Amino acid sequence: MRLNESLVGQLRVYRRRLLTPAYKTTSVSKRLQYLPSQLVAFRELSSKAEPAQSRLYEEHVHPQTNVPVLSDLFGRFHNYLRISVTERCNLRCQYCMPAEGVELSPNSHLLTTEEILRVAKIFVAQGVDKIRLTGGEPTVRKDIIELVHGLNSLRPLGLKHIAMTTNGIALRRKLPLLREAGMNGLNISLDTRDPRKFEAFTRRKGSDHVLRSIADACALGYDFVKVNVVVMRGQNDDEVPAFVEMTHDDPVDVRFIEYMPFDGNQWGRKKLVGYNEMLDRLKLVYADNIVKLPLEPNHTAKGYKIDGYKGQFGFITSMTKSFCSSCNRVRIMADGNLKVCLFGNTEVGLRDLIRAGASDAEIIDTISHAIKRKKRAHAGLDILSQLPNRPMIKIGG
Secondary structure, X not given: OHHHHHHHHHHHHHHHXXXXXXXXXXXXXXXXXXXXXXXXHHHHHHHHOOHHHHHHHHOOEOOOOOOEOOEOOOOOEOOEEEEEOOOOOOOOOOOOOOOOOOOOOOHHHXXXXXXXXXXXXXXXXXXXXXXXXXXXXHHHOOOHHHHHHHHHOOHHHOOOEEEEEEOOOOOXXXXXXXXXHOOOXXXXXXXXXXXHHHHHHHOOOOHHHHHHHHHHHHHOOOOEEEEEEEXXXXXXXXXXXXXXXXXXXXXXXEEEEEOOOXXXXXXXXXXXXXXXXXHHHHHHHHHHHEEEOOOOOOOOEEEEEEOOOOOEEEEEOOOOOOOHHHOOEEEEOOOOEEEOOOOOOOXXXXXXXXXXXXXXXXXXXXXXXXXXXXXXXXXXXXXXXXXXXXXXXXXXX
């Protein structure tokens, strides 16, 4: 027993090294050489372990490259899948959709429920343990409850978390059913608490619906309820302290998101409010009562809380301090395209592959090659704003 415990410990050490290698070369050939050399040692230890322990190595390794299917060439393992389930939305948020709207894909070009579940199962079988449903607005999809039920059936394969990003407008009446279906957590978008500003932001009314959805989600005992706030200078940056006050009595996690450039959202550097500036403003209000929280693995948010408050808040710093080095996320868009970087304009189509009758092995091979081509980091701020990309509504939040 002691021998096996020792082997498990060594296997886990090698696994960590595979996911966060110590090399600093940018040479693709050297990286390809390095990863299999670690896996040789991993495999040798695995061969001595019991079958269940051996699967630490065997389960998620690509048969040809000898590198985990969901690992890129920089040692990042992608265990988090975001699936856009629709391009449709009941709001028209400025940063997400151009004022003139977007041309929606025909329904025949979008993944069916059966296809979504098949893709999800493939990813989970390769090591994905968290899935987030996005849009568009997921709650406008008529079979959203059934879809969550289907995802929930993948838990025996290793899926641990099912979450959803939503604008909260039509969420409230679905909250109990989503929870029963297996939904763990929610990210609810709300960029202002002022009804008039809400209408200007979203080109629709309904801020009261969103606030009630947040309150009800907290009451129903979801594992987490996060409030996403895209901060734009001169529009809602003065509300940052008011959003922090939402964490006083409720266990919500307010996340201030730096304004990011996407096609048609009229991004400009002058509109960007960096997280350091937001934090400095909060220090004027809360002084030494601000407590910095430990960074979570594969973090996207830098977390804080006010001493004595029930909830917490954080900053998603994609623009001023990227977190590419720990990125563990890939996206499937509503039309079935795989996007390995939010800001990358390279996409790989899975829909046509599925409809042409491809086997799971062929789909896995396509996914693996796409992830192996993922870059170390996205472009810098000024370059990023000039690169073509889809509108956010067609990518999925």
